[in-house]
Amino acid sequence: MKFNCLIEKDEDGYYYASVPSLPGCFTQAKSYDDLIKRLDEAITLYLEANEPPEPDEQREFVGVQAIEIESC
Numbered sequence: 367m368k369f370n371c372l373i374e375k376d377e378d379g380y381y382y383a384s385v386p387s388l389p390g391c392f393t394q395a396k397s398y399d400d401l402i403k404r405l406d407e408a409i410t411l412y413l414e415a416n417e418p419p420e421p422d423e424q425r426e427f428v429g430v431q432a433i434e435i436e437s438c
Contacts, residue, residue, distance in 0.1 A: 367418065370427045371405060373398075387419050388412050 395401035
């Protein structure tokens with residue numbers, strides 16, 4: 367199965383990943399390589415404990431856009 371993942375890096379250098387089509391499936395690591403390994407484990411464990419999403423629940427990746435807004 368193929369899943370889209372959202373990966374971010376914080377100011378301390380840690381990577382965070384979540385899988386939008388698997389609610390609650392996320393992980394973190396200090397390196398990108400470790401993150402990918404942990405993400406594989408997180409998805410595997412999620413699918414062992416939950417039903418896989420229906421095909422129409424799987425999301426197609428469109429893109430990422432940073433948006434800056436002014437304070438109210």
